Amino acid sequence: MDATTMADAILAALGGAGNVRGVTHCATRVRVDPAESARVDVTALARIPGVLAAQVVGDRVQIVVGPGRVEAVSGAVRRGAGSATAPAHRGRLSARTVGVLVDVFTPLLPAFVAGGLLTALHNVLAGPGVFGDTAVIDTLTWLRGPVALVGLVGAAVFALLPVLLGFSAAGRFGGSPYLGAAMGAALVAAPGLTADSALPAIHLTPETGWVIAGVDVLAIDYQGTVVPIIAICFVLARLERFFARRTSGSARLLLVPLLTLLTTGLLAFLVLGPALRFLGDAAAQGMEWLYTGAGVLGGALVGAVYSPLVVTGLHQGLIAIELGLLSTGGSFIFPIAAAANVAQAAASLAVWLCARRGTRLRALAATATAPAALGIAEPAMFGVTLRLRVPFLIAVGATAVSAALLAAWRVEAVTLGAAGLLGFASIAPGSVGPFLACLAVSMLLSFGGTLAWARWRRRRGRPIDGEDPRRSGDETAILSPVAGRRVAVESLADQAFAASALGPTAAVAPESGLITAPVAGTVSAVAATAHAYGITTDGGTEVLVHIGIDTVRLNGDGFRPLVRAGDRVAAGDPLARADLDAIVAAELDPVVLTIVTEAGARTFAPIDGETRVVAGTPVLGPVGSPENI
Structure with missing residues (x-):
């Protein structure tokens, strides 16, 4: 018996939908507050297929259905009764936020690892100063085409990130993953589609803006962003459920996707996207103000917030500031980004050394370390350090120390490049030595701190991979x-x-x-x-x-x-x-x-x-x- 059929039988035994004042659930049972207890037939409830037991405790009816079905049955009963009294999820906001991010990013880790390695390979072969004054593709010109293709495949993962995140986030919030992917595609495709004459109604010349309700829609670039599409999918999932409850039959198939994308699109382009992008730009400007106005302390603070900004995608707001700094002499952002990336790489390496062979955590750490060391830290963050939390915080602390030293020595980049171990090719002449020394500090602190933490856990019988070889698999007790x-x-x-x-x-x-x-x-x-x-x-x-x-x-x-x-x-x-x-x-x-x-x-x-x-x-x-x- 499916959840909806069970819910219909439960409501009938409860005396009808009108006799239900509220519905909640715990880990095993649906809890119903009836308007009139005398109308509840407990015997009939207990006889419903799938109901393990039924009882009345005080003024509340408890219907035991087991942990595997309780959420679905509770939701079906609530919908049938027209009740919306489910308890709010509790717990620390920071823990819930991290949990959501990890849930959304975990399915995407294979794409992140592959994209990161391909992008790193492209940067090594195409970056000047890595193996001499000229890039490898300038010396071996026949490599230019293949290297460009490698870079395209790798960079596409991050440039079109909202599409992947839309699919994953919408599913995480209980909506259609395909509608989430469609919404992510709309965010990143808007500038290109409006410049394409294939759709005359939305065709715009490059210099023409597209202002709706005072918002210049095309002025906002969502490529590589994280928070906007996750917030948009949170709203999308709720709108989809809202419209689904108010339609039925063939109308539901036609109207729910249409109304969901339409209303979510309006909110995305006119409210959520601009507001969250504004927050990203404000964060970037705040970082610049801190660094330029607070000296060494400012450097430490910028270093401490850089990796959390990467987690949320708000670091994209730094690009415009960094380009402006490069045009006027040098950028402090690139060296700090390199220190943050190698700190994540070092923490991931320590996790790899401490995790047991054959565990998924060890495999993730092994594949995520190299991309992070070469400038792509997302696989290490979302696959390893952020999942374990403490290594992420250790890496953030190591970055803060390194960034303070970078500020003290006034290390700046004069061009963009791979923000990692190979980043020395982008550093101003005379500052390469201090830059490498700061990276070494960041790596040593992050690696040493994570290693000490992992060994401390092991001594307490709590290995970081959470697997005890004596008690894994088919346990006997x-x-x-x-x-x-x-x-x-x-x-x-x-x-x-x-x-x-x-x-x-x-x-x-x-x-x-x-x-x-x-x-x-x-x-x-x-x-x-x-x-x-x-x-x-x-x-x-x-x-x-x-x-x-x-x-x-x-x-x-x-x-x-x-x-x-x-x-x-x-x-x-x-x-x-x-x-x-x-x-x-x-x-x-x-x-x-x-x-x-x-x-x-x-x-x-x-x-x-x-x-x-x-x-x-x-x-x-x-x-x-x-x-x-």
Whole structure:
């Protein structure tokens, strides 16, 4: 039974859509606030295919459907009831922002790595001063055409970045990826299409502007930008859902894409794009003011903000300033960009050395290091350092120190080039030595800091790749995520949990608020209220860690997530911290439940043992394993 069919049956058992005042969900169950509890048929709810259990707690109906379906079913019930009372996602804004960026960029990493390497190869062969006073293509003229083609293929990835980001971001926000790609294409294609006579209605001569509502649409270049298209796709996804809810049948197929692109396009070109591009230009001008007015301190501050600007794409606003600086003598931006790129390369190299062989993280670090060292840092940032967070911050700090030295020595570039190890070819005569020394400082600090951090994690049993060779793959036991006292599952106050409706369950009354991973795998879900975490092992086993009973009522208060969806964890890695006193003060049970919600062909059962357990004690195991014999 699909989510929509389930929702129709659930609404009927609830007494109709008019009897629903609000719908929310936690990690496992749909929670409904009925207008009249007497109209709810709990028995009928429990008989619906796909419903694992149903119960009334206080004035709220709880419908257990499991972690794999709860979001879809909850959304379908909400749409059917005409309710929009879903809880807002909580958590620190910075963590959520980084999470969104990583989610959007991760599928694009292969294109970034390939484009970065091709662009770096082009820069090496086409840049003067790399292997002498003349470029390789000037010495070997027969290479000019092939090198140009290599550069075209590599540069296209970044020049048309909004198209790729549009596809990925729209999907991330729940919209059509193809509409997102179409919107990204409109952003980057507008200048070229308006100059092409193939479309007479929009044909403009190069010197003619296109002013609508006071905005010169063609004056804004979106090539290589990041934030505008992500923000636009955020709006696009919501507009698409808005129009989909108000149409049906063949009209939906025709009108939803049309209205979505039309309204999003107007907002993109007239509001969102200009506003965000203005912010980018303002940031660039602020950096110039800092550097010229605050000396060494200004250099350090500019170095500290450069990489975050690259993450958001706002560094594109620096191009105009850099061209102006070059026309008047020299640019401070290029040397700082080179220091930032090699810092990211050094951090990525340290991660490569510390990650285990065969892990995806090691492979990403190996392929991202060289492009970053040669001036293309996006693969290293989005694939390695930003994902791990701490290496990114270490690289930012190393860049700040290097940038302060660059400012002290007044190192400037006299031409554009590859902002990396080969950037010395663009530096003013007499400053090449200090430039290389500053790059060395940036690399050593970033490499050393990241290496020390990775080794510190390893000593604490938390390798950076999140994989423990003893507990990866098809584990033989599910471990307790907390230290405490075993609790008989059947004694739990919650009927669904007591009946193990979601799957084999172990319960522990915790002694501390540190919650750790019971298995190695990938974090597949983090509840919006941070009280439940899903992990999928490499073997396909799905495990749910649920902190407390009915703690969704706290709306996240007292819970601090330490991971996000998509993170790789080893058994024993921290998942969250819970304020047990706050849970108890709210008169809720803080018991921590470990549930195998999907085990494939295997059957799990509780493992007997001492009443008191420590974190890492096996509590669930496959039937027939040594622990259960």
